[in-house]
Amino acid sequence: MDKSALIKELQKDWKKYWKVELFEKEGFARRQCEKCKGFFWTLDASRANCGENPCADYSFIGVRRKDWDYYETWKQVERFFIKNGHTSVPRYPVICRWRPDLYFNIASIINFQRRTPKGITFALPHNPLIVPQVCLRFTDLPNIGVTGRHHSAFVMLGQHAIPEGNGYWKDEAIRLDWEVLTNVLGIKPDALTFKEDAWAGGGAFGYSLEYHANGLELGNTVFTEFLETNGVRERLTRPVVDMGAGFDRWVWYLNGTLTSYDSAFGPVLEKMKKGIEYDGDLFARYSRISGALNFEDVLDAKRAKSDIASALRVSVDNLNKGIGPLQAVYTIADHAKALLFALVDGGLPSNVGGGYNLRVLLRRAHGLIEEYGLDYTLLDVMDWHARSLKAMHPELVVDERVRDIIETDLKKFADTKAKVRKRVTALVASKQKITDETLVTLYDSEGVTPELIEAEARKEGIDVTIPADFYARVTEKHMEEKAAGKKRTFSTESLAPTKQLCYTRTLEHDAVVADVQGEWIVLDTTAFYPEGGGQMYDTGTIGGVRVTDVQKDNGIVFHKVADAKALSRGDRVRCKVDEPRRMQLTQHHDATHIINGCARAMFGTHAWQHGALKDVDHARIDVTHYKPLTEKELGELEERANKIVREGRRITKSVHTTEDAEAKYGFGIYQGGVPWGDIRIVNIENHDIEACGGTHSDNTSTVGKIIITGTERVQDGIVRVHFVAGRAAEDYESKCAGVLEELGELLNVRSAEVPDAIEKLAEDLKDARKKAEQAMGHRAKRAAEGMTFVEIRDVHVLVAHVAGDARALQKMSGELSREDTVIFLIGETAEDAPVFASAGELAARDYHVGRILKELFATVGGKGGGTPVLGQGTIKREKIEEAVEWLKERVK
Amino acid sequence: MAKGTGKVNAVRVVRTLAQRLGTDVDGLVPTVRKLKREKEETEREA
Ligand SMILES: [Zn+2]
Ligand SMILES: [Zn+2]
Numbered sequence: 001m002d003k004s005a006l007i008k009e010l011q012k013d014w015k016k017y018w019k020v021e022l023f024e025k026e027g028f029a030r031r032q033c034e035k036c037k038g039f040f041w042t043l044d045a046s047r048a049n050c051g052e053n054p055c056a057d058y059s060f061i062g063v064r065r066k067d068w069d070y071y072e073t074w075k076q077v078e079r080f081f082i083k084n085g086h087t088s089v090p091r092y093p094v095i096c097r098w099r100p101d102l103y104f105n106i107a108s109i110i111n112f113q114r115r116t117p118k119g120i121t122f123a124l125p126h127n128p129l130i131v132p133q134v135c136l137r138f139t140d141l142p143n144i145g146v147t148g149r150h151h152s153a154f155v156m157l158g159q160h161a162i163p164e165g166n167g168y169w170k171d172e173a174i175r176l177d178w179e180v181l182t183n184v185l186g187i188k189p190d191a192l193t194f195k196e197d198a199w200a201g202g203g204a205f206g207y208s209l210e211y212h213a214n215g216l217e218l219g220n221t222v223f224t225e226f227l228e229t230n231g232v233r234e235r236l237t238r239p240v241v242d243m244g245a246g247f248d249r250w251v252w253y254l255n256g257t258l259t260s261y262d263s264a265f266g267p268v269l270e271k272m273k274k275g276i277e278y279d280g281d282l283f284a285r286y287s288r289i290s291g292a293l294n295f296e297d298v299l300d301a302k303r304a305k306s307d308i309a310s311a312l313r314v315s316v317d318n319l320n321k322g323i324g325p326l327q328a329v330y331t332i333a334d335h336a337k338a339l340l341f342a343l344v345d346g347g348l349p350s351n352v353g354g355g356y357n358l359r360v361l362l363r364r365a366h367g368l369i370e371e372y373g374l375d376y377t378l379l380d381v382m383d384w385h386a387r388s389l390k391a392m393h394p395e396l397v398v399d400e401r402v403r404d405i406i407e408t409d410l411k412k413f414a415d416t417k418a419k420v421r422k423r424v425t426a427l428v429a430s431k432q433k434i435t436d437e438t439l440v441t442l443y444d445s446e447g448v449t450p451e452l453i454e455a456e457a458r459k460e461g462i463d464v465t466i467p468a469d470f471y472a473r474v475t476e477k478h479m480e481e482k483a484a485g486k487k488r489t490f491s492t493e494s495l496a497p498t499k500q501l502c503y504t505r506t507l508e509h510d511a512v513v514a515d516v517q518g519e520w521i522v523l524d525t526t527a528f529y530p531e532g533g534g535q536m537y538d539t540g541t542i543g544g545v546r547v548t549d550v551q552k553d554n555g556i557v558f559h560k561v562a563d564a565k566a567l568s569r570g571d572r573v574r575c576k577v578d579e580p581r582r583m584q585l586t587q588h589h590d591a592t593h594i595i596n597g598c599a600r601a602m603f604g605t606h607a608w609q610h611g612a613l614k615d616v617d618h619a620r621i622d623v624t625h626y627k628p629l630t631e632k633e634l635g636e637l638e639e640r641a642n643k644i645v646r647e648g649r650r651i652t653k654s655v656h657t658t659e660d661a662e663a664k665y666g667f668g669i670y671q672g673g674v675p676w677g678d679i680r681i682v683n684i685e686n687h688d689i690e691a692c693g694g695t696h697s698d699n700t701s702t703v704g705k706i707i708i709t710g711t712e713r714v715q716d717g718i719v720r721v722h723f724v725a726g727r728a729a730e731d732y733e734s735k736c737a738g739v740l741e742e743l744g745e746l747l748n749v750r751s752a753e754v755p756d757a758i759e760k761l762a763e764d765l766k767d768a769r770k771k772a773e774q775a776m777g778h779r780a781k782r783a784a785e786g787m788t789f790v791e792i793r794d795v796h797v798l799v800a801h802v803a804g805d806a807r808a809l810q811k812m813s814g815e816l817s818r819e820d821t822v823i824f825l826i827g828e829t830a831e832d833a834p835v836f837a838s839a840g841e842l843a844a845r846d847y848h849v850g851r852i853l854k855e856l857f858a859t860v861g862g863k864g865g866g867t868p869v870l871g872q873g874t875i876k877r878e879k880i881e882e883a884v885e886w887l888k889e890r891v892k
Numbered sequence: 893m894a895k896g897t898g899k900v901n902a903v904r905v906v907r908t909l910a911q912r913l914g915t916d917v918d919g920l921v922p923t924v925r926k927l928k929r930e931k932e933e934t935e936r937e938a
Contacts, residue, residue: 631908707903709917710910722916735917736906742921746928755905758913761927768934775937 006198010207011039017207017223018196021171022178026189038197041209044190051193051212058291060214065186066254070264071391073251074132077157080184084176085166086159087126091393093345094136094153095354097608097667100674103354104342108133108158109224109242113202114658116676119229120202122240123659128161128168132247132392134341138357141364142468145331147293148259151248152361153338157219159243170223173241174209177221185254187213203228204236215291216253219245258287261330265337268384272329275375279322285312286323304468328368335365336381343402344395346605348626349409350717360449362406363413367451379406401604405626420448424456434464440473490517490553497555501527502538502695503653503680507577511542513569520558521567526550527577530557533672534612535589535694538582543573580727581616582695587726588614589694590651590684590703591641592621595721596671597688598640599623602633609671610718614694617731620722622714629711629719637721638708648701649685656681665689705729776804780812789821792892795843799824799887801880806872809836822847824887826880833880835864837871844868852890859886 010017014030018041022028028041033050040050049055068076078088092111096102099115108131113120133156143150159176163169174194181187194209199222206224210217221243227236252260262269289311293304309319339349342358349359365378379398386396423442427434434457442448450466457464467473495515506527515522521542530552531537537550542559545567549560561567592612599607603625610622629637661669661679669681669691682692684700697703707729710722724732740751747757783803789796802812802825809825816823819840827834835856837849850866853873857863860883864873875883910916915923 631911634907635904708907709903710907732917733903736902739906739917739920740902743924746921746924751902755909758909758924758927761924761931765927765931765934768931768937772934772937 003198003200006200006205007196007207010198011196014039014196018209020174020209022174023194026178028194033195038195040196041194042190043192047190047193050195051215052195052210052217053212053215054292056212056215058215058288060216060253061256061258061287063256064254065256068251068254069266070251070389073254074155074247074392076184077180077247077250078130078132080180081130081159081176085128087129089126089129089131091131091133091155093667094134094341095345095347097346097670098662098674103357104136104138105133106135106137108135108156108244109160109240111158112160112240115202115674119227120204122162122204122224122236122238124160124162124167124240125659125663127165128159128241131158131160132156133158134393136338136342136357138360139472141360141472142470143294144334145261145327145329146290148261148287148290149249149252151260151264151334151338153334153341154264155247157243157245157247157250159221159241159245161241162238163241164238167241169239169241170221173221173223173243177211177219177243181211181213181218185250187253199224199242206239206242213253216249217246218249218253219243258284259290259330261333265333265385265388267388268333268381269329271384272333272374272376272381273326276325276329276372278324278326279318282312282314282319282322283326286319325372328372329374332365332368332374332378332381333385335361336378337385339365339378339406340382340385340396340398340402341393343405343606344397346608348405348606348624348717350626350715352715352717355717359409362409363449364451366410366413367449371451371455378410379403382406401606405606408627416448417452420452421456423448424453424460428457428460428462434462436467436470439464439466439470443470490520490551490556490558492554492556495522495556496524498523498552498557499525500557501525502529507540507579507582509575511573511575513543513567513571513573516564516567516569517558519560519564520551521561521564522556522558523573523575526557526559527575528557528559529577529582529585529695533692533694534592535585535614536616538577538585540575540577540581542575543567543571584616584727585614586695586697587703588616588619588724588728589692590696590700591645591706591723591725592619593682593684593688593690593692593696594641594644594700594703594706595621595637595708595723596623596690597684598637598644599625599721600668600688602637602640609690612672617728618709618722618724619728620720622718622720624717625719626717628713629721634708634711634721638706638723641706641708644684644687645700645703645706648699649687651685651696651698651700652683653696654681654683655679661691702726707732776808777811777815780804780808780815784812784815787816793846794820795846796821797891798822799884799891801826801828801884803828805829806834806836806874809834813838819843822849822891824849824852824891826875826883828877828880832874833877833883835862835871835873835875835883837866839869841869847891852887855890856883856886 023041026043028043030039030041032039033055034048035055036050038050082088092105094105096105096110111131111133112122112124134153135156136153138152140150144152161167181192182189191213193212197208197210199206199208204224204227206222206226208220208222210220212218224242225236225239227234248260248264252263255263257263306316309316339358339361347358348355349362369378383398386398389396439450439453450470454464454466501509509527511523511525513521514524528547528550529538530550532552540547542561546562547559548562551558592614596609606624608624610624612621613619656679658679661681665681669689671690672692675691679691680693681689682696683689704726706723706725708721708723712720714720740754743754744751749757787798787800789798804827809827813823813825813836817838817840819842822839822843824837835853837853839847839849848868849871850868853871854865857873860875860879862873862875866872906917910920913923
């Protein structure tokens with residue numbers, strides 16, 4: 001929905017939407033801004049602009065209005081709203097587990113929005129309420145630390161109400177905002193303007209009043225009243241007041257510091273600024289114009305910088321020297337704070353999804369610390385934040401887990417940097433230009449920051465320009481929604497939802513065939529479990545016909561049968577579910593929840609189920625974790641899981657509304673995804689609670705035994721745990737004993753000695769390889785001795801067909817090559833003929849061996865190529881002679 | 893390995909070996925067989 005079109009449309013009836021009681025009572029006038037032409041409300045009869053920056057300049061800096069710090073400001077505001085009937089709700093997590101389309105909490109209203117098949121719905125746990133919601137946003141990265149007002153982590157003071165019960169609508173909402181701004185914050189009434197605006201998102205939309213004072217936007221109160229689906233507009237059954245105020249800006253306004261970072265990170269910055277050198281006067285002058293900066297509009301940071309420098313009448317160099325270190329410190333402080341909240345709430349840096357954004361922060365902050373040679377670490381800054389925010393956010397702690405996550409990722413970063421150095425040197429050597437595309441690709445494929453490339457390239461005397469919107473570009477690229485899973489299409493219209501019995505004990509029952517679609521049968525009632533939530537489908541028989549697959553679509557269960565012709569619509573049939581299979585799938589599903597709970601207990605809040613599979617002979621669960629599991633950790637995980645089994649804990653299932661389930665159990669229930677509508681909760685007594693539609697037993701003891709069979713890293717930040725349970729575990733045990741016996745026979749040792757024997761085998765193989773290598777070297781040397789070069793214009797050329805594979809050729813060439821040699825060797829293996837070519841430094845002036853090989857392959861067939869000094873490839877064995885002849889001719 | 897007492901142990905040994913060789917219980921025997929063959933072939937080469 002186009003916002004400006006929406007505003008225009010609503011403004012036709014402005015009295016209806018924006019004229020609230022307060023304006024009438026206090027005598028506000030509606031005016032049009034002489035600069036942006038927007039409409040606004042004011043008490044100041046002489047005001048010609050809307051009060052929004054850049055129509056109005058910042059005029060709050062340098063004036064300290066209250067002696068309140070961050071926490072005190074919050075307490076004052078909270079007290080006001082509570083006195084006026086609001087419930088103060090603790091912040092929600094910054095990791096947005098309840099919205100599958102969002103990784104991070106980006107606004108206070110997100111807490112109260114749920115996605116349903118019908119679109120967005122709003123539900124408030126209290127009405128009215130306020131919440132100091134910590135939000136994370138990554139689209140403004142190029143502005144952070146630079147504009148003085150952009151943050152990646154900020155508190156949005158949310159004020160939300162629904163006009164029913166104790167709630168209210170726009171007259172009361174604006175009256176309260178007016179009061180908190182003028183009475184609590186003490187803003188002069190005629191300094192405030194309310195600008196007519198609108199908001200739209202997720203199909204819902206409404207009109208709003210945005211308020212400004214002294215050039216600073218302090219908040220926006222949206223009246224979300226309408227919903228548009230497929231072009232049809234309707235009034236929401238429960239419209240909602242959505243006031244969101246940048247709380248950090250309120251604190252900034254009251255303190256009048258040069259930047260909002262100074263007021264938001266006060267004590268942390270004091271520590272950070274020690275030991276850096278910057279030009280305080282220059283920064284003060286800069287901060288007066290930085291309020292108008294926004295790098296969404298200014299694509300080229302360099303040009304912006306030179307504009308700023310000339311506006312301040314300094315050179316770009318002096319600008320960088322004067323304020324660069326301070327901007328770096330602001331950026332590091334911002335990023336450290338965002339990382340702290342994200343990690344404490346269960347986020348992890350990685351190269352996928354939201355983890356990618358966190359890694360950007362981590363590497364950028366760390367890179368700046370190195371660049372400016374600061375004598376503290378990212379973890380130090382995070383720890384200082386945790387201590388300084390203790391009163392407001394006691395949950396923030398930099399513990400062992402947080403330390404390990406950061407340190408592990410920094411180590412990965414160090415490894416990457418070593419790689420970059422090589423890469424940049426290669427790029428420079430090959431005289432390739434480093435383009436924006438190269439920067440993005442290197443970042444995407446190897447996590448290499450452009451700053452790093454810029455720094456390395458500078459050492460080589462090469463200028464690299466980083467696009468100002470670089471991070472916005474790469475992060476946006478990674479923000480896309482998780483793709484929807486595969487889907488089979490059945491025709492489901494005119495069919496009633498299938499009555500499902502899979503959650504009862506019924507495994508055998510009568511049913512009526514409701515429909516036949518190809519090989520698929522629909523019943524009126526079924527006990528068959530359709531594949532879902534990672535649990536495989538049941539099998540069995542329907543009317544004596546074998547069931548080979550079961551799927552669900554749109555509430556209707558489809559059974560694939562071996563012989564659909566044997567069944568027709570209206571048939572009364574006897575249905576039997578394969579009991580051992582169901583039992584096994586259930587054991588595996590119970591075990592999955594047990595292991596998931598154990599993983600969280602062992603590793604912490606970031607350990608989250610990323611996916612799972614429960615099949616008959618094996619099962620696995622993918623858990624978000626930042627490093628591979630060790631043998632010891634696997635052992636402990638198995639130990640803990642079996643303890644839960646042995647303790648015979650109860651497994652209960654219950655159905656709740658979304659709000660009820662979240663309120664009772666928290667967002668941890670969304671381990672397996674976020675279901676729509678009512679939620680079935682599977683609760684393993686004092687261990688694990690998840691929303692789940694799978695089959696589960698009533699007690700963990702029915703699982704019998706869990707064996708963890710292995711682990712692997714499936715992608716950055718996700719580990720997979722393979723396991724078996726119940727009957728499959730018993731089978732697995734016998735199998736293992738058998739395998740050990742077989743290995744013993746193979747290696748001629750007793751079962752107990754197998755590990756040592758394999759160790760020895762690996763050692764022997766290594767030795768043998770070394771010896772073989774040496775032998776090959778000797779052979780190459782001997783073969784080389786017998787070869788004769790042809791001298792052509794001061795270059796010694798060799799073309800030869802020799803015995804050996806590609807490695808042997810390389811060895812041989814190594815033995816033979818000098819500054820003035822050009823060597824073409826063609827080898828021979830069972831499958832094909834490898835070709836290897838090299839040219840010495842002097843010879844390479846006359847011969848580009850890579851290009852010559854390309855020509856060769858074009859002539860005799862084959863593939864490969866190379867550089868002026870090195871070429872490789874393969875041809876068919878029957879082409880060897882032809883190739884030798886061609887090369888001899890070519891080098892003349 | 894004595895029958896009966898070694899079951900748990902066998903499971904652990906197999907897991908460790910499979911992890912080290914980058915395979916699972918089913919791939920263990922073929923992998924070791926391949927290693928053995930490779931060793932013999934390489935020794936012949938040397
Ligand atoms: Zn304006
Ligand atoms: Zn489940």
